[in-house]
Amino acid sequence: MEDIEDLLVASGGGGAIPGFRVPVAAAVGVNHKLTKKNKISGSISNATSRNSSKIPGTQTIYMKTFGCSHNQSDSEYMAGQLSAFGYNLCENEDEADLWLLNTCTVKSPSQSAMQTLIAKCKSAKKPLVVAGCVPQGSRDLKDLDGVSIVGVQQIDRVVEVVEETLKGHEVRLLTRKTLPALDLPKVRKNKFVEILPINVGCLGACTYCKTKHARGHLGSYTVDSLMGRVRTVVADGVREIWLSSEDTGAYGRDIGVSLPILLNSFVSELPPDGSTMLRIGMTNPPYILEHLKEIAEVLRHPCVYSFLHVPVQSGSDSILRAMNREYTVSEFRTVVDTLIELVPGMQIATDVICGFPGETDEDFEQTINLIKEYKFPQVHISQFYPRPGTPAARMKKVPSNVVKKRSRELTAIFESFTPYVGMEGKIERIWITDVATDGTHLVGHTKGYIQVLVVGPGSMLGSSAIVKITSVGRWSVFGDVIEILTGQAHSRENLGNRDSKCSNENETTCCSKDSETTCACEWTSRFGQKEEGTVSVSKNERKPGSENLFGWLLRKRKKNFQKETENEVVLEFEEKQRINEWAFVDYALLGVMLTSLLTAVAICLYLGFSDLSYK
Template structure:
């Protein structure tokens, strides 16, 4: 399931909120033909109403003259669906309102992932009935739970029927009950659309998934994977850029699975999209949630994309549990070791990378020992974004038939994990740095604008005229657990390469990752940073947060793109003391012998375990690898140049001896 933090980021905490549409916001119409078609249909409907004999259960109404309130629960994909439905309704003439009391009809787009979301939906529907509102229910609940009691007597529309929302609304307002749940081809992406945030394009790559997690009902609603063709998605990106958006969120139930049903891949799509984004970085791309199995197959391409100046260095990779036994019961199709491999590779190869993950506490069969393993994984990575859920049995899922962990124990584990997550201060090391910040929203407190750094850290920006929708040079002066704050120094200008690092390169101090406080003993290190701020040591590179000057005794080189340090011996992905035994490079790689994580064209599976890299999926990688081709060329001539310099030094020394 696509990351629920999408909604927390966009709408505030809680996982759901209204699709806010300003009354004066013009519809984002995909084609003029669509608008003409809606106008023609509207006039035909009006003519038909003139001849009506009053057979409708309710009073005669003129379609397109009523007001509608849209409520959205769930993930970014649901937000996109709501935006498309709102766009069609507005293009037809309906008025979209912010206040539910002002609306003639409530359009409620639902989520079936978690019980709390469904409980909140039930409350909204009950309130609507009590206030005499016409109700139309969309989304995953009516599609996946056709017998839900909350839906008795209500109009419903399925996830692939959103292009018929005008018809559904019209019939519901007449007093009819409609059921549009038949599954069909994917809705077109060139339909009229009203963005909740005019600066953010939520781009659905596909619907459905290839997994079969035992606890999830999303597949009941969204079905098997259905991907949009790359050309359609690229055209949608071009339209969004022309509309002036500054962020494009790639969304689906599993972004990494994109294209497997149509003979393409996420790697190929990334190459195509990056080729059409503005080179000045005014429009940033954010990848949605990607499960570990598909990350393993495309790790090199995704890592390269994360280093691109037009891509946020942030990714949501849900682990759910750190026990292989529990993962097997969940049918998650990966091991804990594989998650470590993905996480460590990204952290080693992408400067200032931020990793988000999900944990389910109290899954059936989870023991205290299993939970302790999850606690250890969280201690290791110190996730800045950790989404904790207590297990809720979803009716109709295999997990609902499994023996449950006592509720008291589930709550205790959730509380324990929350307290652990609150112990660290992930952004303290950013204080004093200067960052490029993209400003695209307003904070819930009403006193700040909201921006994002290259690695998607939330920035509270003092409001000022003309800042919204721009990127600025920003000095960070303070940090909290969830965000940073500071002052705007001026508009962002693409720096001269001789005077400043390239766009998107952070000046974030090394200890910002919080792996280990400076000054503590460690037996290993790693570089995270570009060639301009890497250590360039001849012996070792420091892990973020590790004490400076500590020599390493075992190592793995993370010499990838411009995130490598150029070490002649080793770089390690994190302090040895904090790594699990199976993630240390022993056996296959002798101490001091680099195991290169060549992301250029291979998976890079040797980063941690010394395994033989497997060829990555072909196609779409050339554009991504061009991002780092310069640094690979640099590495290619560094060694012979070093040899020449060394021989020259020996010659000078010999001449000096002879002259003396």
């Protein structure tokens, strides 16, 4: 099929205003699905008449998302538009009238999972729309035959594509020269987390990457448009803003600005009570080297998580050259060392590809040594997958058994690290935004984005709290809530004469270094001072009937609560403790029984000897 945009140009049709329906002829070009007979005569398939009785906007849609946070944001935007037009979204594929799959092309397994779902959908004879990087980067993929397609920059027209697909038409929407608007309707997977794409595409040309084929060259949103989105989501009650892109560090190089300029603009808009936090997304080393000190300054800001995802991919310079990564291991070290030195509590995550073509045992050993040296708390380990159409796919491959062996070895080394040991007893501020998979704990994060599991009701979601770390596991830590930060500090209207923005250190406001005024977003460094807008549940305020009844009940509950967690290490440790405790009781009972038995035997023997003596 021809690209839909080519059909529009040929017909002279104009584009649709995002979020509004327009007549089909002006909005999308379509190919009607034809039988062999109809193909000859050129008539329209009966599929249209079969579905014409259904009113657009009344059907149910099943959505499935693969891949990165950028894909997740795209899905949320598509879900928002579909919901705005009346479509129902469901999680049960069997109940849906149409399936919408948002795909990822980074790794072979995710694409294989997509292909399985496509086959299942076709088998169930369900209308299907495929979005994301796979159709954008592999337009001629056989699995996409007869399937409607939405390109990565066409998400603002998903309603049109869905409507035409439900009518029995096959629609392909791929080509575009402008970015989708940021103010489209959106249904967030987590209402407290906004995933904000700041740019699409990248400036790199990694030999293994298929995403560049889909997302293309760098395209950045303007600072003003992004600032407008931040103001909107903060007003909506969002508590975390995740900046997302294929390379955050490259932001703005196509429009004459830089990442530090954007970040400083963002923090100037964040609430001064620290109720909304900013998380900077993945950035490759080449584009932050020249801005390291400025980025470190932003990461120190009380309203910004001290966390950064910086992929290294290999500890060998020769492999990095083969990957065309445009930096050396030494430069990666410079990034990590500088941030750790300048940002207290800095946490860095990284990525490693095992078994890249040409990787020798010596190359892999260098990667192992790098990971051992830094003991990163998060390492995303992947086996090399040759992606069709990439230069690396034509390189001589490392045997698959060797690739798997290296992946297992590096994983074992990484899992042997204990990054959170020593945190027991520490006081931390956390931001609570989710429920753990065990359905019991709430998930919060420290300023260093360390996951903290706490016990509490769902009403605590979206709040910030002061916690004491009680125990640590391999992947997260556990904490007891000391104080819930709420009330006046969460409302700008109640801030009195405070400046309405978290400022940088050059301004004298509640959040600046030179200010004598205490700001709620400085709890990390000023813990111990009573902050305006906080509710205390300290030892002297645990009586029921006071304003801290919730805190008192929470503390009483957790004393008798048997902790559950996904962390196998913690489960095993606690299970052993419980076993040992019951074993002691058993041994004590057994001792009493043996003592009683021996006493009885002794009495019998004594009586027996007494009888013999008497005789």
